Amino acid sequence: MVIFGANGDLTRRMLIPALYRLAFEGRLARGFSVVGISRTPMTDEQFRDKMREAVRKYLNDSPFDEALWAEFAQGLFYMDGDIFDAAMYDRLKVRIEELDRTRQTQGNVLFYLSTQPSQYGPVAKALGASGLSRAEREGAWRRIIVEKPFGHDLASAGELNGDLQGVFAESDIYRIDHYLGKETVQNVLAFRFGNGIFEPLWNRRYVDHVQITAAERIGVEGRGAYYQEAGALRDMIQNHLLQVLCLVAMEPPVSFDADEVRSKKVDVLRAVRPIPLEDAHDHAVRGQYGPGWIEGEKVSGYREEDDVAPQSNTETFAAVKLFLDNWRWQGVPFYLRTGKRLLATASEICIRFRRAPHRSFPRSAVGDWPPNCLIIRIQPDEGIVLGFQAKRPGPRMRLSPVDMHFLYSEAFEERPHEAYETLLLDVMLGDATLFKRTDQVEAAWEVVTPVLEAWDENPPSDFPNYRAGSWGPAAAERLIAQDGRSWTVPTAAPEETGGME
Numbered sequence: 001m002v003i004f005g006a007n008g009d010l011t012r013r014m015l016i017p018a019l020y021r022l023a024f025e026g027r028l029a030r031g032f033s034v035v036g037i038s039r040t041p042m043t044d045e046q047f048r049d050k051m052r053e054a055v056r057k058y059l060n061d062s063p064f065d066e067a068l069w070a071e072f073a074q075g076l077f078y079m080d081g082d083i084f085d086a087a088m089y090d091r092l093k094v095r096i097e098e099l100d101r102t103r104q105t106q107g108n109v110l111f112y113l114s115t116q117p118s119q120y121g122p123v124a125k126a127l128g129a130s131g132l133s134r135a136e137r138e139g140a141w142r143r144i145i146v147e148k149p150f151g152h153d154l155a156s157a158g159e160l161n162g163d164l165q166g167v168f169a170e171s172d173i174y175r176i177d178h179y180l181g182k183e184t185v186q187n188v189l190a191f192r193f194g195n196g197i198f199e200p201l202w203n204r205r206y207v208d209h210v211q212i213t214a215a216e217r218i219g220v221e222g223r224g225a226y227y228q229e230a231g232a233l234r235d236m237i238q239n240h241l242l243q244v245l246c247l248v249a250m251e252p253p254v255s256f257d258a259d260e261v262r263s264k265k266v267d268v269l270r271a272v273r274p275i276p277l278e279d280a281h282d283h284a285v286r287g288q289y290g291p292g293w294i295e296g297e298k299v300s301g302y303r304e305e306d307d308v309a310p311q312s313n314t315e316t317f318a319a320v321k322l323f324l325d326n327w328r329w330q331g332v333p334f335y336l337r338t339g340k341r342l343l344a345t346a347s348e349i350c351i352r353f354r355r356a357p358h359r360s361f362p363r364s365a366v367g368d369w370p371p372n373c374l375i376i377r378i379q380p381d382e383g384i385v386l387g388f389q390a391k392r393p394g395p396r397m398r399l400s401p402v403d404m405h406f407l408y409s410e411a412f413e414e415r416p417h418e419a420y421e422t423l424l425l426d427v428m429l430g431d432a433t434l435f436k437r438t439d440q441v442e443a444a445w446e447v448v449t450p451v452l453e454a455w456d457e458n459p460p461s462d463f464p465n466y467r468a469g470s471w472g473p474a475a476a477e478r479l480i481a482q483d484g485r486s487w488t489v490p491t492a493a494p495e496e497t498g499g500m501e
């Protein structure tokens with residue numbers, strides 16, 4: 001595996017720890033090797049030491065095994081170089097051939113693009129020009145993983161797809177969306193299609209609406225420069241949340257073949273009713289956090305963060321309402337929201353069912369009679385909660401809402417895999433089910449394009465418009481309240497206090 005951008009945060013925090021865990025479980029092929037590439041000069045030894053520290057730091061749920069590390073580290077190598085320098089690829093070629101001889105890597109190479117996004121296209125082209133993109137040996141493969149963000153808009157995503165496809169076959173291009181590697185996100189498929197009892201309810205007849213929330217307590221965490229160009233809609237909704245929407249709304253696949261599953265997901269994106277540019281404000285809301293308090297600590301506003309312009313209009317919160325024009329979901333709204341510096345970190349899907357058609361119980365018997373709700377908790381406390389009415393103990397007929405819980409941590413003993421472990425292994429095995437195809441990426445950009453354009457044309461006048469440590473701007477409440485609904489407070493979230501500063 002060749003990692004471009006090996007001195008970056010992703011390699012340290014995610015990639016090497018994920019590979020180490022795979023090694024720990026005996027899932028890596030013998031001789032598996034990594035060549036890290038970036039501009040900083042470093043020896044193999046220095047790179048190994050750096051990665052050792054990172055693994056010790058980020059391996060928070062399993063012990064660090066010195067003996068295993070010593071063996072694993074023998075497979076870590078480093079090369080400094082400029083990705084725009086053709087000679088660098090010649091040196092890489094020599095290194096790869098050498099490793100093939102000394103560690104029997106079978107001629108297979110996986111390239112991982114984790115550089116600045118503007119370099120993805122040039123690296124792919126250089127891999128093509130140098131011949132590195134083609135395996136010479138019969139039966140060997142060359143694959144490429146592309147980190148997010150995949151483009152900045154529809155046009156740039158199309159261009160990047162062109163650059164990649166000019167060099168690699170589509171089946172060898174793996175566009176990563178780490179949300180798809182999360183156990184609970186994959187469990188949406190198991191829940192829907194591994195059980196016979198939910199599918200009959202999974203449609204406009206029984207579902208009132210769907211909410212998908214990805215709330216984060218953290219701010220931009222030193223990524224101000226990237227985030228300023230991205231914003232919440234691009235950073236989370238265009239990719240992660242729309243992918244979750246696809247899993248919730250897709251038709252049952254005929255098989256779990258990668259292309260079959262991905263085609264069913266594309267159908268969902270194609271069914272999204274285009275948001276009218278002139279009415280975008282009725283369908284989408286943006287926000288930016290001001291200063292506030294999180295867990296008893298004072299935190300600064302977005303505009304005061306490092307590498308963020310003091311007048312920045314980048315949104316750190318986004319909510320959209322979407323409709324799907326198909327038989328199953330006609331008229332059912334899907335509300336998606338995400339934000340930084342919110343009151344709690346919680347990602348969940350809430351399926352709100354329709355109310356019971358007739359109230360047979362007298363008012364005195366039922367105080368609070370919420371419609372049934374199914375919550376799929378992506379994180380934290382991974383699991384599923386189903387809310388329903390139950391009779392309270394006692395002589396009279398009185399009802400109260402109760403919850404039925406499935407918790408991953410209670411039901412299974414196995415350690416849940418981190419998203420990157422699952423995804424890296426899948427690429428090595430050649431399984432693209434959890435990766436995005438060209439048409440998926442482009443269809444997702446099409447969904448958000450009218451909102452991006454409308455927001456570009458009308459800069460916000462009220463930023464910052466929510467307090468760090470709240471649930472986001474008041475306009476997000478209005479977006480859903482105008483339909484007579486309200487956001488579900490993520491389960492186990494603390495209570496909100498105070499107003500906008």
Ligand code: BG6
Pocket residue numbers: 148216235236347
């Ligand atoms: C990344 C975004 O893709 O996902 C980050 O760039 C965000 O801004 C992160 O914090 C959230 O992922 P997770 O796995 O922590 O929910």
